[in-house]
Amino acid sequence: MFTIEHEFDSTVVTLVDEGPAPLQEDVIVNAFEECVTIEQYDPVTDRVQRITLSFAQLRDLEAALDLPEGVYRLQLTDEEE
Secondary structure, three states, rough: OOOEEEEEOOOEEEEOOOOOOOOOEEEEEEEEEEEEEEEEOOOOOOEEEEEEEOOHHHHHHHHHOOOOOOOOOOOOOOOOO
């Protein structure tokens, strides 16, 4: 399950783990104009862990999910840049 909310300066997607236990904590994805942050509460440290990705890194991650092992560099067309 997930939710989508449009805030003033970002779009917030919350991914909720469902199904049989053990379940993971919710993942919150904030899409800002210049970057994307991914946050998840860590019960071991009692802190929220945050990762910040540029849109280039997010594009690479999206491509990597569909590729086999290896080293890659995406070639963008003029329309994609």
